[in-house]
Amino acid sequence: MPHPRFPEIDGQRGFATTSQLLAAGWTYSALSHLVATTGSRVLPRVYLPHQSHVAVDDITVAGWLWAGHDTALTGTRALARHGLALTAFSPITRFLTRRNGRNRETIHGMELRRTRRAPRASVRDDIAVAPVERALVDAARYKEASARDITGWTIAALQRRLTTLDRLDAEVTASGWIGLGAVTDGCAAFRRGAWSLPEATLGTLVAEDPRFPRMLPNPRLEDESGVLIGRPDGYFEEEGVVVQVHSRAFHDGEAPDGRDRWNATVQADNRYTAVGLAVIGVTPTALAESPTRFLDELAATLVTHRGRAPKGVRVVLDAPPGDKSG
Template identity: 40%
Template sequence: MIEDQSGLATTEQLRAHGWTADAIRHRRGRTIQRVYPGVYAPHLGPLDIDARLMAAYLWAGESAVLTGRVALDRHGLTLDVLGTCVFLVPSTRRSRQISGIRTVRTDQPITVARHHEGVPVTSVARALCDAAIHQGLAGQRLEAVTISALQHRLTHSALLADELSSHRRREVGAIRSGLDLFTKGAWSLPEAALARVLEADPTLPRFVLNTSLWTVDQVRIGCPDAYFPDSGVAVQVHSRAHHSGLDADGLDRWTATVEKDARLVEHGVIVVPITPRSIERRPDQVVHRLKQAVAVNAGRDMSHVLLHKP
């Protein structure tokens, strides 16, 4: 079989290596299996995820580039459902579809951001838009994936804005809102919800989102989800999804969360913890609680805590 194709080959490749149509028919079901029309594996056993993706790519054709939900997954973003493998193809090709695979024609240049096990994958920005337009990724889920992609630096605000300029369709609206929220300082969907709640109340004093706090001698104190500098009150959104289990380095996330809050307290910052459920179900109570904390601590000398590195 052909190198860098997980042992797979197309009918054309087999013919180029001397296989006749009769030989392919004779071996099919005996020593080789047809994975998709025109794509064969050199065994009869199951294929792993990467091999099946390669088979989908071979069916889509040499000029195809993976996009949409599966592309986002290959970039490292988490989605509940991946669905169909969607491949972009030049406008000179025709759109095709079989079970689990679809090709979509495009007049726009097709960017290859990386290769995953030999399969070309488009940029995160393009994959987000295609997942919205062609695969129904929408609403808060799309907004959350957008913020996560930006927060983990899998794409950049300018790149995403440029990609969005090519898509005027309403399906990408949640990407625009996710980009807007991230630009304002929200690094996750719960933080975005917090930002909306705070911005909706004009009586709240000045606050900043996800801004690093520093000491006068250039020591970083922390980066609370929201901070009221005139009273030294910080807001931290603590969710089970983001603060339980182990991180990529094997460290306990909850321990790290407690220690981060403790560093803020050590420097005189009042930490108000809230949960995503409270923001969603009791936003008025959240705002009332913050107003009380800000009022009680108004006028404190917080000159030792700076919003910018000195």
């Protein structure tokens, strides 16, 4: 039984829906024969002309075709399409719709959720996705990842200007706050000056220990001529002590100019020591697993360097993160 030509539709990764195939001259009996012979039905109403392995990202595109072009991908899968590097994904791929019907439909790891507040979607990698702030809130609401991960992703999204404090605050308020503590924690950490979750952990540990004076988060350090020395993760101004959280998760791979990011990060500490600043480094693992040891070492370093800050270093503080930025 010869099949009509399977249509090649831009942006659909080789998939076609039932309605698209019928419009291309297929019949229901021809579709049944396709599935029984050389093709496959990946999801209800979504077909491929072959039975080869389908990549996970392509399955997400198929999920959007199943959900409908008037829907938007949300949660962790949407965050990844916005460019956030995630450490965990939900086993459920969620789409939002304003269509009337059951509150939720699920099939083969896909879920279609009804919402009264349909987000303004944008197409990324062949799928309409919810804005970053809505995707973060939905990831928290549906417990798609740990609270720690979601807090870190919130900070990263703000630091990269993928969203703003204003938009996140508005989304959290509209969503009702319940279950969204990880998002609000990330917003609070960013307001305090943290650019990543390990930096937020560092700031909290130092702030809660009475041995320490105020630590400046991510200040701009310049020499007397106004030339940038660096932006350390933390800085004790009176002591001239720099704290650096060295994480391969944030500094691995190659930079656009081909340099090794990790090597460049470690070598950059030499700029501080060259002008007389003391540098103490710590890893995210040490902050999480042995914070007491690190804090004791930091306290001892501050005692040693108290009153010894070099005079040729100037601190330039940024304005507090504004809700209008981004």
